[in-house]
Structure formats: C-alpha cells, structure tokens
Amino acid sequence: MPLTALAALLPDLGRRTLVMGILNVTPDSFSDGGRFQDLDAAREQAARLAAEGAALLDIGGESTRPGHVPVPADEEQARVLPAIRALAPTLPVPISIDTYKASTADVALKAGARIVNDVWGLQRDPEIARVAAHHGAPVVVMHNRETIDPSLDIMDEMRAFFERSLTIARQAGIPDRDIVLDPGVGFGKSWEQHLEALRRLPELRALGFPLLVGVSRKSVLGRIHNAATAPADRLFGSIAAHVAAAALGADIVRVHDVRPHVEACQVVDAITRPASRAGA
Numbered sequence: 001m002p003l004t005a006l007a008a009l010l011p012d013l014g015r016r017t018l019v020m021g022i023l024n025v026t027p028d029s030f031s032d033g034g035r036f037q038d039l040d041a042a043r044e045q046a047a048r049l050a051a052e053g054a055a056l057l058d059i060g061g062e063s064t065r066p067g068h069v070p071v072p073a074d075e076e077q078a079r080v081l082p083a084i085r086a087l088a089p090t091l092p093v094p095i096s097i098d099t100y101k102a103s104t105a106d107v108a109l110k111a112g113a114r115i116v117n118d119v120w121g122l123q124r125d126p127e128i129a130r131v132a133a134h135h136g137a138p139v140v141v142m143h144n145r146e147t148i149d150p151s152l153d154i155m156d157e158m159r160a161f162f163e164r165s166l167t168i169a170r171q172a173g174i175p176d177r178d179i180v181l182d183p184g185v186g187f188g189k190s191w192e193q194h195l196e197a198l199r200r201l202p203e204l205r206a207l208g209f210p211l212l213v214g215v216s217r218k219s220v221l222g223r224i225h226n227a228a229t230a231p232a233d234r235l236f237g238s239i240a241a242h243v244a245a246a247a248l249g250a251d252i253v254r255v256h257d258v259r260p261h262v263e264a265c266q267v268v269d270a271i272t273r274p275a276s277r278a279g280a
Helices: 005-009 039-051 071-088 102-111 129-137 154-172 189-200 201-205 219-225 235-247 258-270
Strands: 018-024 056-060 096-097 115-118 137-144 177-183 254-256
Touching: 005 235, 018 039, 018 258, 039 056, 056 071, 056 115, 071 096, 071 102, 102 115, 102 129, 129 154, 137 154, 137 254, 154 177, 154 189, 154 201, 189 201, 189 219, 189 235, 219 235, 235 254, 235 258, 254 258
Parallel strands: 018 056, 018 254, 056 096, 096 115, 115 137, 137 177
Antiparallel strands: none
C-alpha cells in the first residue's frame, strides 16, 4: 500500500511521540510575541528547534490567544511567507502552516509548507479543506468554540464537532489517513473542560485518528500552580501535561521548548511504547 502524505512526512508517527516545535512570527503571541518576527531570528530559532529533535515545525502569523485581534489574510501572509520560503529548502523537518484561512494555506503550501494546522477544524473557512486536498497536504483538525459552555459534556461536543470537520475533509477529498485530531486545549472550554478533554483522550483516540495535543505554557497550567506565573515560566507544567497526554494516547505534542519535551517523551515511550526503543 502506498504511503499517505502524512506517513511520508512523519514516518515515525505512531511509533513514538513526536514533538512539534512552535515558531510564531507574530508581534502578539501570548508567550513569545515579537521574538521571531525578524527573519534571521526565525531562521536561528527554526534551526535550534530542529537540532533539539523537533519532528516538524509549526509556523503561525496570527495570534490565537484569548482576546486576540484577528489580522487580515494579507498581513498574516506577509509575516509567514518570508520565513517559510527561507526555511523550507533546507530545514530537515516538514513545516506546517498554522492558519484557518484558505488563502493563507494556499500560498504557504506553494511556498514550501507541507501540512495545514487549522485551529477552527476546517469550519471557519471550509475552502481550506479543498486547498489542502489540492496540494495533497495532511491537516490537523482542532476543536474550538466561539463561546464557553461549562454545562456541555465536552467529549460529546468534540465528537459532534469532529464529525462535521471530517465530513468537510472527506467531501474535499482528504483521506482519513491524512487527518490528525487536536482536542484544542486552551480554546472554547472552561478550565475543568480543558482537563477533562485531556483526561478522556483515550475516548478521542478511539475515533481512529492520530492525536495532537498542545498545552505548552498555556494559562490552564498557571491556574493549577500559580496564576501569576509568566507563560515562559510554565515549562515544568507543560512537560507534565504533555507526558500525561502522551501516556493517554497523544501522538504529537506541540511545544515551545523542544529539547526537554523530546527527552521526557523518550521516557514515556520507553514505558508505554517499548517497540520505540528497539535497536536503541
């Protein structure tokens, strides 16, 4: 059976926990806004993340933190395209474009990105699914909501959301084997629902798709140990959350701090995926 695009890009997917490095080329991201807007700084950070063991790199040009101000597509593209064009020819790992806009996904894929990571699960701009299908690009489909409703059974809500997203993807021609699901920790949920979404990852995994989880430096961690903690000081909580997620079935963790997560996930895999240690 020929490899799907996702399997070709990430041959170790399912064999070990993969670490996705975050590269924000935005002025206002909640944790590192403005640090990597300069192209030389972006190049340096991308090389560092790859050298530390990132299996893929996620580049975003619009902050999606709570209270963010949406930016027009042309501004988003002006931020991400120089970085993608500079990095794609030589970076040893694939690039994903973190966007929910079809036009941005299209030009990013033309510039060298290989995966589309949509925080609105293909539902904010359904044309994005057709763009991904046209380019043969896998998609990360994240759960999201406009409003928080603490009364919801969050797993029932995610199942219904993902069914809508999967219908959009299938109708566009994206094969199931090129789809990754993301429970969207930090998006459209109460604090308790964030934790419940993580706790119930095995139920989400039962849908039959690889899972990506991103909790890196998010405020849900600050509430657990110290709400006043700056995002950059939440490394230990980030590692703990991602270790738990990996043990519960996450295949990819999306992080700012790559090396400590690679080492932590190697330990998780040695315990829970002993085949990943074969030949080590």
